[in-house]
Amino acid sequence: xxxxxxxxxxxxxxxxxxxxxxxxxxxxxxIGKHTVHPSALLNDPFPEFSSMTLLDEKRITRDxxxxxxxxxxxxxxxxxxCIEEHxxxxxxARSETISIIGINYRDNAEDAKTWLYERGNPYExxxxxxxxxxxxxxxxxxxxxxxxxxxxxxxxxxQVGVLTRTVWMxxxxxxxxxxxxxx
Amino acid sequence: xxxxxxxxSAFLGLMSAIGIALxxxxxxxxxxxxxxxxxxxxxxxxxxxxxxSFLLLILxxxxxxxxxxxxxxxxxxxxxxxxxxxxxxxxxxxxFLLWTLVTAVWTVLVATRARHIPLKLHGYVLGTLGVLxxxxxxxxxxxxxxxxxxxxxxxxxxxxxxxxxxxxxQIIHPPMLYIxxxxxxxxxxxxIAALATGxxxxxxxxxxxxxxxxxxxxxxxxxxxxxxxxxxxxxWGGWWFxxxxxxxxxxxxxxxxxxxxxxxxxxxRGAFKNWTILLTLLTFTLVLMGAFLVRSGVLSSVxxxxxxxxxxxxxxxxxxxxxxxxxxxxxxxxxxxxxxxxYWGVSRELLLLINNALLVVALFTIxxxxxxxxxxxxxxxxxxxxxxxxxxxxxxxxPIMLLLSFALAIAPxxxxxxxxxxxxxxxxxxxxxxxxxxxxxxxxxxxxxHLGASCAVALAIWIIITHAIACYRQRNAxxxxxxxxxxxxxxxxxxxxxxxxxxxxxxxxxxxxxIGQSIEVSGTQYELVNVQMTxxxxxxxxxxxxxxGDQRSLFPERRLYPIRDHITYEAAIxxxxxxxxxxxxxxxxxxxxxxxxxxxxxxxxxxxxxxxVAGLAALIAMLDKRYRRLSHRDLETKYPE
Amino acid sequence: xxxxxxxxxxxxxxxxxxxxxxxxxxxxxxxxYINHFYLPDxxxxxxxxxxxxxxxxxxxxxxxVVRDSTGLxxxxxxxxxxxxxxxxxxEGILPSLFREDKGTVVVGRLNADGVFDATRxxxxxxxxxxxxELKGMVEQVDx
Numbered sequence: 016x017x018x019x020x021x022x023x024x025x026x027x028x029x030x031x032x033x034x035x036x037x038x039x040x041x042x043x044x045x046i047g048k049h050t051v052h053p054s055a056l057l058n059d060p061f062p063e064f065s066s067m068t069l070l071d072e073k074r075i076t077r078d079x080x081x082x083x084x085x086x087x088x089x090x091x092x093x094x095x096x097c098i099e100e101h102x103x104x105x106x107x108a109r110s111e112t113i114s115i116i117g118i119n120y121r122d123n124a125e126d127a128k129t130w131l132y133e134r135g136n137p138y139e140x141x142x143x144x145x146x147x148x149x150x151x152x153x154x155x156x157x158x159x160x161x162x163x164x165x166x167x168x169x170x171x172x173x174q175v176g177v178l179t180r181t182v183w184m185x186x187x188x189x190x191x192x193x194x195x196x197x198x
Numbered sequence: 199x200x201x202x203x204x205x206x207s208a209f210l211g212l213m214s215a216i217g218i219a220l221x222x223x224x225x226x227x228x229x230x231x232x233x234x235x236x237x238x239x240x241x242x243x244x245x246x247x248x249x250x251s252f253l254l255l256i257l258x259x260x261x262x263x264x265x266x267x268x269x270x271x272x273x274x275x276x277x278x279x280x281x282x283x284x285x286x287x288x289x290x291x292x293x294f295l296l297w298t299l300v301t302a303v304w305t306v307l308v309a310t311r312a313r314h315i316p317l318k319l320h321g322y323v324l325g326t327l328g329v330l331x332x333x334x335x336x337x338x339x340x341x342x343x344x345x346x347x348x349x350x351x352x353x354x355x356x357x358x359x360x361x362x363x364x365x366x367x368q369i370i371h372p373p374m375l376y377i378x379x380x381x382x383x384x385x386x387x388x389x390i391a392a393l394a395t396g397x398x399x400x401x402x403x404x405x406x407x408x409x410x411x412x413x414x415x416x417x418x419x420x421x422x423x424x425x426x427x428x429x430x431x432x433x434w435g436g437w438w439f440x441x442x443x444x445x446x447x448x449x450x451x452x453x454x455x456x457x458x459x460x461x462x463x464x465x466x467r468g469a470f471k472n473w474t475i476l477l478t479l480l481t482f483t484l485v486l487m488g489a490f491l492v493r494s495g496v497l498s499s500v501x502x503x504x505x506x507x508x509x510x511x512x513x514x515x516x517x518x519x520x521x522x523x524x525x526x527x528x529x530x531x532x533x534x535x536x537x538x539x540x541y542w543g544v545s546r547e548l549l550l551l552i553n554n555a556l557l558v559v560a561l562f563t564i565x566x567x568x569x570x571x572x573x574x575x576x577x578x579x580x581x582x583x584x585x586x587x588x589x590x591x592x593x594x595x596x597p598i599m600l601l602l603s604f605a606l607a608i609a610p611x612x613x614x615x616x617x618x619x620x621x622x623x624x625x626x627x628x629x630x631x632x633x634x635x636x637x638x639x640x641x642x643x644x645x646x647x648h649l650g651a652s653c654a655v656a657l658a659i660w661i662i663i664t665h666a667i668a669c670y671r672q673r674n675a676x677x678x679x680x681x682x683x684x685x686x687x688x689x690x691x692x693x694x695x696x697x698x699x700x701x702x703x704x705x706x707x708x709x710x711x712x713i714g715q716s717i718e719v720s721g722t723q724y725e726l727v728n729v730q731m732t733x734x735x736x737x738x739x740x741x742x743x744x745x746x747g748d749q750r751s752l753f754p755e756r757r758l759y760p761i762r763d764h765i766t767y768e769a770a771i772x773x774x775x776x777x778x779x780x781x782x783x784x785x786x787x788x789x790x791x792x793x794x795x796x797x798x799x800x801x802x803x804x805x806x807x808x809x810x811v812a813g814l815a816a817l818i819a820m821l822d823k824r825y826r827r828l829s830h831r832d833l834e835t836k837y838p839e
Numbered sequence: 840x841x842x843x844x845x846x847x848x849x850x851x852x853x854x855x856x857x858x859x860x861x862x863x864x865x866x867x868x869x870x871x872y873i874n875h876f877y878l879p880d881x882x883x884x885x886x887x888x889x890x891x892x893x894x895x896x897x898x899x900x901x902x903x904v905v906r907d908s909t910g911l912x913x914x915x916x917x918x919x920x921x922x923x924x925x926x927x928x929x930e931g932i933l934p935s936l937f938r939e940d941k942g943t944v945v946v947g948r949l950n951a952d953g954v955f956d957a958t959r960x961x962x963x964x965x966x967x968x969x970x971x972e973l974k975g976m977v978e979q980v981d982x
Contacts, residue, residue: 026532029476030525033483036569037518040490043572121274434932559861566865570873585894587946590872594865708911708931767932784911784932793911795932 061087061168062152069119069127069141079140080164084191086115087162088138088178089150091122092130094158100178101134107183108137113191117141120150120158163187201266204254205345207247208295211302212335214244218305219328226321226394234321241309241324244331245302252299255286255344267348268292284369290493290509291344293372298334300373300380305331308384308409315405322391323384330383333516341509367427375420375447379485381413382454382478389478390524393531398475403465406478408825410461411816414454418813421447422806433767435704435780435797437805440591445568446488449561453481456557458816463550467614470547471535473554479528483521484561490517491568544622546612552605556598563594596650603657603694606687610668610680625664632660654698658691682819689812696804705798708784710791720798722746724781729792732757742783742792744770754783754794778802874946879923887949895955896944900924904939917943917955929957 065076080087088104090097108115117138119127124143131141144150153162163172172186217240225233255268259282264270272285272292287293305327312320338344388406392398424444429437438444457477463469494510541547567586574584607629611621636656637647665684669676705720716725727743732755739757746752754770765785772779777800784793877887879897887893895917903916903926911931918924927945937943937960947957 022533023529026472027529029480030522030529033521033525036487036565037514037522039569039572039576040487040514040517042576043569555857563861563865563868566869570869584873584875586869587872587874589892590868593868593872710909710911782932787906787911788908793932795911 207251215331222325378417386482686815693808
């Protein structure tokens with residue numbers, strides 16, 4: 016009888032060891048949680064990046080976005096849907112409603128320049144993202160995609176796909192107005 | 199339409215998995231052959247629908263269907279077709295679909311190829327595999343759906359496959375690993391079934407052994423491919439890093455190796471029954487833990503998948519459910535498996551016991567080293583950060599492997615129950631001879647004797663000698679099982695020689711050379727003949743030509759990707775049986791000089807060669823007659839009315 | 840003692856001694872071979888053991904990378920971008936992603952002169968990978 020009990024206890028040891036293991040994995044999981052890369056969503060800071068600009072080939076980082084409201088627009092010359100929203104972007108740029116920063120996503124620099132030359136350039140600066148790294152950090156699905164970044168560098172609004180006038184009026188414009196009210 | 203069909207197919211896979219589990223378990227519990235038959239039929243349905251699902255995802259990749267989110271994130275129109283196919287398992291969702299398909303293939307194989315095993319056992323095995331499938335598929339469908347659509351705006355171009363994965367080694371490495379991992383799910387199912395039926399005997403062991411061997415073969419090949427890739431791709435000649443993700447694949451391998459050995463004692467002598475069962479459970483527990491570690495972001499690593507906390511939580515839940523319930527079952531059922539076996543002295547049982555003890559100790563030191571930072575962070579707090587690096591793992595692992603080698607050399611001459619002392623003494627005499635050879639070799643070949651390396655080489659030579667002699671003595675009664683064992687052990691010895699010699703006798707020199715200058719490394723002159731500028735669409739670089747020996751040349755390259763401000767070193771390797779020459783080119787320095795690192799790595803290939811030999815040996819052993827004969831005996835054992 | 844009792848005793852003793860040795864060796868190895876990680880201010884303030892293998896990390900100070908006139912030796916400074924900076928000595932090819940003003944982790948020993956003799960220099964492996972220790976630091980020092 017005593018011997019059987021001992022055997023039984025012995026057989027329980029793997030389970031106990033497993034419990035300890037799960038405990039530590041659970042801890043690791045909880046700790047791991049706040050160090051994971053956050054996919055840039057609404058109300059999160061715009062991710063850090065460092066790249067070159069398309070036209071004057073200067074270094075551009077996240078710091079260059081801070082200070083005023085920016086419309087960050089992901090586009091490419093191969094992206095046909097980008098043409099649809101191009102008129103709206105040009106209007107916004109011409110009327111000086113907002114400063115627009117382009118992210119040229121997985122594109123050939125020459126094609127991109129030609130495209131801007133032919134269709135007009137609404138962008139104050141264009142960030143080159145040939146390998147798509149900046150866009151991966153931004154959690155971009157594909158071009159086009161547009162983000163509204165506030166003066167502190169926080170993403171306030173986001174549009175996946177073509178930016179239409181309706182979306183602009185309803186989801187982006189109000190943020191600019193709150194800024195006006197504060198001033 | 200195609201993605202929806204793929205999604206629906208995967209859903210049908212889940213339905214059939216539920217059927218497999220229910221019919222398997224209840225058929226076994228009620229002893230109803232027709233229900234188990236139903237389960238067997240459903241495994242065929244499951245493999246068909248999951249195969250279709252996988253094919254449809256491949257089709258979506260080949261079609262550049264960027265309306266599918268997963269395709270848009272991992273492919274690109276410019277990608278060659280074979281990378282498009284490989285892109286299917288290039289990231290989490292698709293690789294998990296492959297994982298479920300592999301599970302289905304293993305399940306259908308067990309269902310159809312193991313018809314000779316008793317009905318109850320077969321039912322429980324299929325039921326367990328069905329439950330595993332249900333969990334994996336539920337996870338796939340509800341949290342990692344590879345067919346998710348990206349609507350309404352379809353991108354015209356995809357984000358491309360991670361460049362690191364655009365490589366042949368990386369294409370075949372994951373499928374090999376998965377086949378190995380899930381194969382240990384089959385042995386897990388056999389373990390659960392044994393606990394459920396309360397019966398484990400020599401026949402059971404014989405039924406399990408071929409499955410273990412195949413799983414082990416694939417896991418071995420998978421690990422070798424990973425190591426080989428790191429060696430040529432990362433540019434500085436390392437082949438094993440004790441990285442958490444590598445450890446995650448290595449721990450099940452150690453447990454699986456222990457299982458193979460413990461099974462042989464269970465088959466031949468009915469010994470270690472409890473322990474064998476525990477190992478079947480433990481191996482798959484470690485597989486699931488590995489999947490959790492790699493896919494949850496708990497431990498950061500170069501190889502880790504994109505991190506998603508929610509998925510991590512689900513994987514942790516699967517891990518706790520599967521492993522936890524199996525160990526509970528073990529705690530309450532394992533005492534029914536009685537072991538009464540007598541052995542004494544240097545018997546084969548004792549050697550297998552030592553083998554298992556050492557492998558498990560090795561496993562636990564690695565587990566401890568891998569998880570220690572987590573525990574430390576918990577107890578001490580986040581301020582004192584630490585890491586467990588190569589020195590710890592080497593300090594623990596190397597002595598254990600030397601002890602293991604010692605036991606292994608006696609293995610072929612050992613007998614069950616009791617080995618005559620004369621045989622042991624004979625074997626020890628050969629050890630003396632091997633030691634002399636091992637000590638003399640470095641004197642003849644190279645500079646200086648290194649005690650550790652000489653010990654390792656002596657033991658390895660000893661292993662080869664004793665196995666050769668044992669095979670020769672038994673030449674008239676050689677079984678494939680014995681040949682398999684011997685070849686596997688010789689493969690291990692070859693790998694030991696490779697590891698020992700490469701680690702100790704690698705000679706590495708770095709220098710700055712002008713064109714026309716040369717440098718001597720390990721007796722060979724390497725001359726920098728010229729440097730050419732290279733240019734491509736997205737990088738500029740310098741390619742150096744180094745001449746050495748009789749008209750041989752190597753062309754290492756340094757590349758600069760200006761847009762990302764990213765430099766890569768494309769090392770040039772001249773592989774050889776006895777040495778690898780490994781040149782890394784560091785590019786221009788001041789005063790018209792060029793930086794270079796040249797490594798002479800003797801016996802580097804032996805590591806992988808030995809491991810592959812051992813893996814193939816598992817295949818040889820599996821073809822042994824005693825496993826085959828059983829599979830011909832068919833239906834009468836199945837329906838024993 | 841009956842033979843089977845003696846056998847059991849010897850097995851128990853064997854397991855006990857074996858287990859104990861393993862535990863002791865493991866504790867010894869963990870105590871000696873674990874690399875603690877330090878930030879530049881800890882290195883400068885002298886909280887760091889000398890002549891023991893450690894890891895330290897920070898940002899490569901811009902303009903501090905100086906190559907030897909012969910060989911591949913290099914010295915550079917690591918800074919936390921706030922107040923503390925220490926210098927590092929390394930022989931060999933720097934990793935491909937090593938850059939001024941980028942995060943790096945060095946493995947090696949701090950010598951008595953306060954110079955870090957690095958045996959390995961780790962830079963971010965790819966754009967999405969960062970040494971885990973550094974990740975915390977970036978959060979700490981970047982306001």
